[in-house]
Amino acid sequence: MKVDAxxxxxxxxALTALTMSYKLFIPGPIAVSEKTLRAMAxxxxxxxxxxxxxxxxxxxxxxxxxxxxxxxxYISTSSAWGVMEGALRNVTQxxxxxxxxxAFSDKWNDVALRCGKPATALKFDWxxxxxxxAIRRELATGAYDSITLIHNETSCGCMSDLPAIMxxxxxxxxxxxxxxxxxxxSGMPIKKDELGIDILITGSQKALALPPGLSLISxxxxxxxxxxxxxxxxxxxxxxxxxxxxxNGMTPSTPVIPLxxxxxxxxxxxxxxxxxxxxxxxxxxxxxxxxxIFSKGFTLFPKEGYGSVTLNCFANTQNIDLGALNKILKxxxxxxxxxxxxxxxxxxxxxxxxxxxxxxxxxxxxxxxDAALAETPKAVAV
Ligand SMILES: *Cc1c(COP(=O)(O)O)cnc(C)c1O
Numbered sequence: 001m002k003v004d005a006x007x008x009x010x011x012x013x014a015l016t017a018l019t020m021s022y023k024l025f026i027p028g029p030i031a032v033s034e035k036t037l038r039a040m041a042x043x044x045x046x047x048x049x050x051x052x053x054x055x056x057x058x059x060x061x062x063x064x065x066x067x068x069x070x071x072x073x074y075i076s077t078s079s080a081w082g083v084m085e086g087a088l089r090n091v092t093q094x095x096x097x098x099x100x101x102x103a104f105s106d107k108w109n110d111v112a113l114r115c116g117k118p119a120t121a122l123k124f125d126w127x128x129x130x131x132x133x134a135i136r137r138e139l140a141t142g143a144y145d146s147i148t149l150i151h152n153e154t155s156c157g158c159m160s161d162l163p164a165i166m167x168x169x170x171x172x173x174x175x176x177x178x179x180x181x182x183x184x185x186s187g188m189p190i191k192k193d194e195l196g197i198d199i200l201i202t203g204s205q206k207a208l209a210l211p212p213g214l215s216l217i218s219x220x221x222x223x224x225x226x227x228x229x230x231x232x233x234x235x236x237x238x239x240x241x242x243x244x245x246x247x248n249g250m251t252p253s254t255p256v257i258p259l260x261x262x263x264x265x266x267x268x269x270x271x272x273x274x275x276x277x278x279x280x281x282x283x284x285x286x287x288x289x290x291x292x293i294f295s296k297g298f299t300l301f302p303k304e305g306y307g308s309v310t311l312n313c314f315a316n317t318q319n320i321d322l323g324a325l326n327k328i329l330k331x332x333x334x335x336x337x338x339x340x341x342x343x344x345x346x347x348x349x350x351x352x353x354x355x356x357x358x359x360x361x362x363x364x365x366x367x368x369x370d371a372a373l374a375e376t377p378k379a380v381a382v
Contacts, residue, residue, distance in 0.1 A: 022330050025365060026338040027311040027352040029205035031210050032262075036210060039265035040258035047257065053249035055260060062218065062267040065202055066185070066275070069192040074242035077256040077264075080182045080203035084148075084236020085111050087199050090219075090227040091176040092132075093116045094109040094145040097138055099130045100284035101160070102153030103342045104180065112148070120144075126153075126344065127302040127313070129160040132168040139172045140320040146176045146191060153186035155341040157313025157350060159184065159282040166195040176223050176234050182206050185216075186270060187282040187310040187354050198223040204259060207282070207310050208266055209355030214259040217242070219274070283309050285362045292366045293351070296373055301348045310354035315347070315377075316340075322349050325376040333368035346379065 023289045024031050045051040058073070059192050063073035076083050081294070088096060088111065096117055098109035101124040112119035124130060130149055130332060139147070144181055147169065154161045162179070169177045180197040185202035192200045204210035219239050227239040235241065263316040286309045290300065293314050301313040316322060322339040323346075329335050338350040353362060 022057075022334045022336055024187065025055070025335055025352050027157075027206070027354070028203075028352050029295075030209055030352050030355045032209055032211055033356050035269070036262045036265055040211075042258070042261050044257060047254045049362070053258070055264065056249040056251070059260070059264050059267055061344045062271060064218075066267070067190065067192045067196060067216075067218055069200070069218050071218050071220055072193070072243065072246045073216050073261060074239070074246060075251055075255055076215045076217055076237065076242075077251070077259075078105050078215055078237075079205075079212055080180070080201060080215045081111070081199050083215045083237055084108060084180060085115060086179075086234070086239075087178045087201065088112050088115055088117055088146070088148070089115060089215065089237065090230055090233045090239045090377065091178070091199070091223055092119075092146045093226075094118070095120065095229055097122055097135070097147040099135065099147065099149040099160075100124065101128055101130055101156070102126050102150065102159060103155035104182075105148070108148045108150070108180075114159050116149070127156045127158050127304040127306075129158055129303060130165060132164045134333065136171070139168075139175055140177050142161070144172075144175050145162065146181070148178045148179060150180040150182075152181065152308050152310060154308070154311065154350075155182040155310045155313075156301055156344060156348070157311050158306050159308045160306065162190070162360045163195060166197065166252055169195045173222075176226055185308055186278065188279050189275070192218060204263070207354040208263070210259060210262045210266055213256050214263065281358075282353065285357050285359070286310065286312060287366045288359075288362050289353055289366070294371065302346070311350055311352045313344075313348050313350045316349060320373070320376045321379045322346055325349075325372055328372040328375060329368060333372060334363065335368060337369075366372040 095113050096119045098119055099122045100106045100109055109119055109121045134248045151162050177196045179197045180201050182203045183206040187207035200218045203218045204214040205212035224239055227233055245252050290312050298317050300307050302313045326339050340346055340348045
């Protein structure tokens, strides 16, 4: 027993050493705590066993509390894209309106078309928030039965005004709302039921600070009623299957049990910290990073007033070589930030403050950034 325990500790030291060779400040995946990693290393249980049912049922109340919903929160063994695609196959029969203001929301339109769904692209420039009035005009045509939107566009650090958007969507009860909160969930309050969100989606490797591979999806009764009438919803992401299994404290197929252990551990952390304290911590650390980078002469990329609270996307207004900056950060300071997503590569940089960051870890990040920026060359014109 003792030897076994020792071996396990040794294995973890090696694991930690490996992962601690540098720390991720990219907006997902993000750093995972040792406590969470340890939580994953528990003995396997059968996914139809009473132990699993107890595990599943024990985390439901905390998941529902975090999402401010009375609806079940289903656990999917997939990255967020699984349920983002699955949601469309469950509820879109007539036409979906895809709100697009960054890489992930742009892709959602592509995914809808690949699923053979009639879809309209409601486009805004990257970094501009979704305009609720534009949604109202489009939905008023009566052409749609569903809408997708991303609360916090991680690719450009733009957070749209979810309450304002949902106020418009509540005027259209036949339109099922599918809301991606992948990089905002647990970093700020998201009141699913109060806002009237039909389908709420999030993933594990963003603000929840878990490894990737698990996603959460919570659906309203309206959404389930729609799904029940959708013949092409498939199996793996079928909301009706999720609901049936949920009633027995299970998932449709064998889930990623280690990540569910990790989720349980994280939900305990979140409860111990307190929701409001957690939200305040995210807002405070976000501002700390922002103020420091502003002091170096950079500006925020998204429209003023619509910056994310879980990450910052800065415009490279000082025209520095972001590749060189990241090399210095990685080799000398053992950390990594993001040098711009897709077409914004080199033009913007993103720094995550989501998950388990503290005043201390962010102070240390800033110290490193300060030193690294001082020796970062300007970008060479191409
Ligand atoms: C990361 C992210 C996704 C995609 O998540 P995967 O886990 O890669 O499927 C979707 N939406 C947003 C807003 C994200 O930040």
